Amino acid sequence: MELVRKDLVAQKYGGATNLAYNEKIKKMIEEGHSVYHFGFGQSPFPVIELASESLKQHTGQCAYLHVQGLPALRKGICDFHRHYDHVTFDPEDIVVAPGSKELILLVMTVFNGEILLNSPSWTTYKPQAVLSGHCSIMVDSREEDEWRVTPQGLEKAVEDLSSDRYKLLVLCNPCNPSESVQLYPEGAILCSGMSKWAAAGGWRLGYHIYPRELQALRDVVASAGSHTYSCAPAPVQYAFAQVRNTLLSLGQNAAGRARALDRFAEDLIADSLATLQLTPPFVMVKTITTIYLP
Numbered sequence: 001m002e003l004v005r006k007d008l009v010a011q012k013y014g015g016a017t018n019l020a021y022n023e024k025i026k027k028m029i030e031e032g033h034s035v036y037h038f039g040f041g042q043s044p045f046p047v048i049e050l051a052s053e054s055l056k057q058h059t060g061q062c063a064y065l066h067v068q069g070l071p072a073l074r075k076g077i078c079d080f081h082r083h084y085d086h087v088t089f090d091p092e093d094i095v096v097a098p099g100s101k102e103l104i105l106l107v108m109t110v111f112n113g114e115i116l117l118n119s120p121s122w123t124t125y126k127p128q129a130v131l132s133g134h135c136s137i138m139v140d141s142r143e144e145d146e147w148r149v150t151p152q153g154l155e156k157a158v159e160d161l162s163s164d165r166y167k168l169l170v171l172c173n174p175c176n177p178s179e180s181v182q183l184y185p186e187g188a189i190l191c192s193g194m195s196k197w198a199a200a201g202g203w204r205l206g207y208h209i210y211p212r213e214l215q216a217l218r219d220v221v222a223s224a225g226s227h228t229y230s231c232a233p234a235p236v237q238y239a240f241a242q243v244r245n246t247l248l249s250l251g252q253n254a255a256g257r258a259r260a261l262d263r264f265a266e267d268l269i270a271d272s273l274a275t276l277q278l279t280p281p282f283v284m285v286k287t288i289t290t291i292y293l294p
């Protein structure tokens with residue numbers, strides 16, 4: 001008898017390639033190799049200073065918190081999206097977790113229906129679908145559509161699926177590899193966190209915002225969170241809750257600076273790659289946006 005689930009053994013279920021790559025490259029750099037590291041989507045900027053100062057003040061916060069997150073932090077998240085995205089949420093709609101990655105796995109685990117992923121997409125979505133016991137259905141996207149999910153692509157992906165089953169599409173915005181911007185349709189679960197814009201990936205703070213019609217899903221994801229991670233790290237939640245009042249101006253400056261620098265670096269790289277005149281299967285895709293928010 002196998003110790004590990006048969007389907008995982010059959011698929012040779014392995015770890016996240018981007019994290020493995022990152023470790024390998026860190027070692028190569030330590031060994032003195034000169035490496036231009038494009039294998040990992042981590043912000044190259046320092047964590048925003050105010051959050052860093054605030055974290056130092058909250059190291060004593062060692063009590064477990066509400067599984068959905070500190071109320072002040074959830075209110076801050078609502079203010080942020082009201083300001084930037086002109087959408088209004090209620091703090092009750094939010095579930096905070098140690099990274100949005102955890103929440104994507106939990107929502108897939110409790111979801112009753114088919115999981116759709118756009119191809120190409122981030123390295124972890126498919127292994128998460130496998131782990132949660134789903135066969136993922138791929139929605140193909142094409143270079144000429146800037147790798148956006150199109151209505152035609154979606155129709156083709158669902159044509160053989162039963163229409164009375166729910167479908168959950170994991171849509172990254174902007175999407176790899178072109179970073180094309182796709183709009184969130186109504187009824188979507190918004191998934192974001194502090195990893196990219198606040199350069200705090202290793203602090204592990206992410207969140208989901210559920211629309212009212214998906215309240216049942218939110219409640220079971222929160223229950224699953226209470227049985228797995230209990231709460232996101234308390235000092236980190238306090239730190240981001242404290243910067244809430246200045247979050248908007250900070251976010252604008254930090255993200256604006258990061259975008260300008262990213263754009264500069266990406267233009268430089270794109271121009272250099274263009275001189276190589278790559279031939280298929282290698283193609284150079286110039287990005288449209290420079291930063292994404294998970």
Ligand SMILES: Cc1ncc(COP(=O)(O)O)c(C=O)c1O
Pocket residue numbers: 041098099100101102122172192193194195201205206294
């Ligand atoms: C496309 C995409 N989705 C989700 C995540 C998960 O982010 P986190 O768990 O750090 O919030 C990442 C992180 O690298 C990502 O690049």
